[in-house]
Amino acid sequence: MQYYRSHVLVCAGTGCTSSGSAVLFDEFEQRLKDAGIENEVKIVKTGCFGLCAEGPIVVVYPEGAMYCRVTKEDVQEIVLEHLVKGRIVNRLLEKPTEVVEKTDAQESDFFKKQMRVALRNCGRINPENIDEYIAYDGYAALGKVVTEMTPEDVINVMLDSGIRGRGGAGFPTGRKWDFARKSVSDKKYVCCNADEGDPGAFMDRSILEGDPHVVLEAMAIAGYAIGSDQGYIYVRAEYPIAVERLQIAINQAKEYGLLGKNIFGTDFSFDIELRLGAGAFVCGEETALMTSIEGHRGEPRPRPPFPAVKGLFQKPTILNNVETYANVPQILLNGADWFKGIGSERSRGTKVFAVGGKIKNTGLVEIPMGTPLRDIIYDIGGGIPNGKKFKAAQTGGPSGGCIPASLIDTPIEYDTLIEIGSMMGSGGLIVMDEDTCMVDIAKFFLAFTVEESCGKCPPCRIGTKRMYDILDKITKGKGELKDIDDLYELAEAIKTSALCGLGQTAPNPVLSTLRYFKDEYIAHVVDKKCPAGVCKDLLQYKIVAEKCKGCSLCARKCPANCIHGEVKSPFVIDNSKCLKCGACMESCKFGAIIKE
Amino acid sequence: MGNNCECCNDEKLAKLQAIIAESKDQQGSLIHVLHEAQLIYGYLPIEVQKVIAEGMNIPLAEVYGVVTFYAQFSLKPKGEYKISICLGTACYVKGADLVLDKFKEQLKIEVGDCTEDGKFSLDACRCIGACGLAPVLTVNSDVYGRLVPEDVPGILAKY
Numbered sequence: 001m002q003y004y005r006s007h008v009l010v011c012a013g014t015g016c017t018s019s020g021s022a023v024l025f026d027e028f029e030q031r032l033k034d035a036g037i038e039n040e041v042k043i044v045k046t047g048c049f050g051l052c053a054e055g056p057i058v059v060v061y062p063e064g065a066m067y068c069r070v071t072k073e074d075v076q077e078i079v080l081e082h083l084v085k086g087r088i089v090n091r092l093l094e095k096p097t098e099v100v101e102k103t104d105a106q107e108s109d110f111f112k113k114q115m116r117v118a119l120r121n122c123g124r125i126n127p128e129n130i131d132e133y134i135a136y137d138g139y140a141a142l143g144k145v146v147t148e149m150t151p152e153d154v155i156n157v158m159l160d161s162g163i164r165g166r167g168g169a170g171f172p173t174g175r176k177w178d179f180a181r182k183s184v185s186d187k188k189y190v191c192c193n194a195d196e197g198d199p200g201a202f203m204d205r206s207i208l209e210g211d212p213h214v215v216l217e218a219m220a221i222a223g224y225a226i227g228s229d230q231g232y233i234y235v236r237a238e239y240p241i242a243v244e245r246l247q248i249a250i251n252q253a254k255e256y257g258l259l260g261k262n263i264f265g266t267d268f269s270f271d272i273e274l275r276l277g278a279g280a281f282v283c284g285e286e287t288a289l290m291t292s293i294e295g296h297r298g299e300p301r302p303r304p305p306f307p308a309v310k311g312l313f314q315k316p317t318i319l320n321n322v323e324t325y326a327n328v329p330q331i332l333l334n335g336a337d338w339f340k341g342i343g344s345e346r347s348r349g350t351k352v353f354a355v356g357g358k359i360k361n362t363g364l365v366e367i368p369m370g371t372p373l374r375d376i377i378y379d380i381g382g383g384i385p386n387g388k389k390f391k392a393a394q395t396g397g398p399s400g401g402c403i404p405a406s407l408i409d410t411p412i413e414y415d416t417l418i419e420i421g422s423m424m425g426s427g428g429l430i431v432m433d434e435d436t437c438m439v440d441i442a443k444f445f446l447a448f449t450v451e452e453s454c455g456k457c458p459p460c461r462i463g464t465k466r467m468y469d470i471l472d473k474i475t476k477g478k479g480e481l482k483d484i485d486d487l488y489e490l491a492e493a494i495k496t497s498a499l500c501g502l503g504q505t506a507p508n509p510v511l512s513t514l515r516y517f518k519d520e521y522i523a524h525v526v527d528k529k530c531p532a533g534v535c536k537d538l539l540q541y542k543i544v545a546e547k548c549k550g551c552s553l554c555a556r557k558c559p560a561n562c563i564h565g566e567v568k569s570p571f572v573i574d575n576s577k578c579l580k581c582g583a584c585m586e587s588c589k590f591g592a593i594i595k596e
Numbered sequence: 597m598g599n600n601c602e603c604c605n606d607e608k609l610a611k612l613q614a615i616i617a618e619s620k621d622q623q624g625s626l627i628h629v630l631h632e633a634q635l636i637y638g639y640l641p642i643e644v645q646k647v648i649a650e651g652m653n654i655p656l657a658e659v660y661g662v663v664t665f666y667a668q669f670s671l672k673p674k675g676e677y678k679i680s681i682c683l684g685t686a687c688y689v690k691g692a693d694l695v696l697d698k699f700k701e702q703l704k705i706e707v708g709d710c711t712e713d714g715k716f717s718l719d720a721c722r723c724i725g726a727c728g729l730a731p732v733l734t735v736n737s738d739v740y741g742r743l744v745p746e747d748v749p750g751i752l753a754k755y
Contacts, residue, residue, distance in 0.1 A: 015728045018739035052728020199684030202725030237631065237668055238724055240737075278627055278666030281722065295624035296658075297665040313623065356686030356727035363728045394685065430685045444688055454665070 015052035047210015122210030141329035160336035167321030179308035183316035198397030201428035204322035208242035218325035300500035344370030396425030399505030401512025437534035460503030547592035616651035675717030684723030692731035
């Protein structure tokens, strides 16, 4: 086996690929050859490190130096300085530091409070090489399960670990498996929900791209536990890199005999097929997903019967999401007690969050459950940029709600989040600052559900549209106080009568913003003002006479020609003609134009 | 339909027939076939749907029902360069709507439409999972991130 003195890990996840990591790989190859050290240094394409905001990211081991925003031009410097001369290129580090010992990325603020279980291999192995996965205990859990454990043993470990589904609702995974195990049928199916549709959540994509084998291994374990020989992964067609790597992984696992007939020489057989989604959010709902795998319109079905009894092709089926599966091999290798030792009483283990929006370090973070929101936003996330104030964090996507600044010390757990009117969801965490209008955000999410509602049941099809219309009216300054009562009434009706999870949770963004930001709704309705200055129809641009020097620049920039005045005396905006484009405010050199 | 209709292109039709032949006996393969057909033709006109319905022995109404259910399938031709702006939450709070408005203004088309010369089409899409770079857009497979409306003319000029 070939030994290398250094490894260069280039992130090949979607985030870094989008910021140009693919050219880096070729450039490293070329520059290493030029320097004559191509046999001493190995370049590896790896999965997501999590710090997508600073991408493309390159990590050089054994030092663990994490280089950020690396450009093609930087590659030569890394090769000559770091790899040839052994001097770390300080200017490209995540945080430049004088002390070389502290350049290990794991020591930085971004990683210190994190704990990587589901993401353990992301950014560590080459996802397109099964040997690297095996070298980090890959397929060891499957081997142990099929040769040393009975299916009941497996289910008992899962039950005992207390793991709950990472896809949204938080149903105990062990119980789901137990139900399916007990259903009697000639055929059963194991499905993986990789139809990550929540806007702002991309942890599943990163696991699929960075560690695809972990999902295959876990599905095979689930197959053994419930007595199934066939798995399906339903993956979004919008994730081409994930689809490609999954297919490579399936082919490699079959070649190694880790999928297929007689796995590990036992009589257990298991196969996995990929099915591509086609851009329908509702297909993340379990019964809709199964209908879609069957090749139909992805409309949900009433439950019961639950999928554990009648699921895919009318056979008993379990469906777990990608992140849930990513925990399974670790639980079986290290035992239920190990897993119970992480997190909090009612929420065991870790959770991955995709942190985005108005925050410095956007990217993926994995934290033990029970970590306060404050730690995620300030210690890991680096706080809010541009000196703005933290206003709220949104979790759970279109099904979730907002956590206001006053509750920033809430521990992140399934139950605490529900108590405060939000939910864990699949793990999108969007940070909002004082410039975000909460009525506008509620409208944004309702627009999403209106468009994604499959139309099968009237409460969702008609009710969400009505809620959207009311919100639209409010943001346009035509709202009245009765509208707020109507929103409550509609929300209650939809929650209790919609067919599936999409409809039942659709009013949540409205209810939670009404709960914590009712004053903003009132400001829109009564004062006809948008306090955050977002809703265009309620905005007025004004020139502060004392500050205006009368330079006429704004008048010349105004596309509607609605700013008038005499040079060297204050100008005035004619609000009846104003388009509210903001060009005047941008152009003013004296800060004399305000919006209110 | 005129004689220069895309669907009567024999080479494309042969490709589609081959895909239908290898998939028709697999359980639930309609969506897979539609994906492949869209790759071949760029969109799914009714003529192509008819070929699929006949080939797979599925009622045309059902094929049409599936095509119109999923956002990825299009009944209209797309431009040579497909511009897709992410309107996921992370992109939205970072001003993706302003970028979209700029494209509408520059291309003089609405979302879902194609420019008259067939060069650009404009779509708003769901989260593509590059939230770290928000706001983002794709032009075919090129991804542009950390956008502001002023970037729009420069991006269009590249094509």
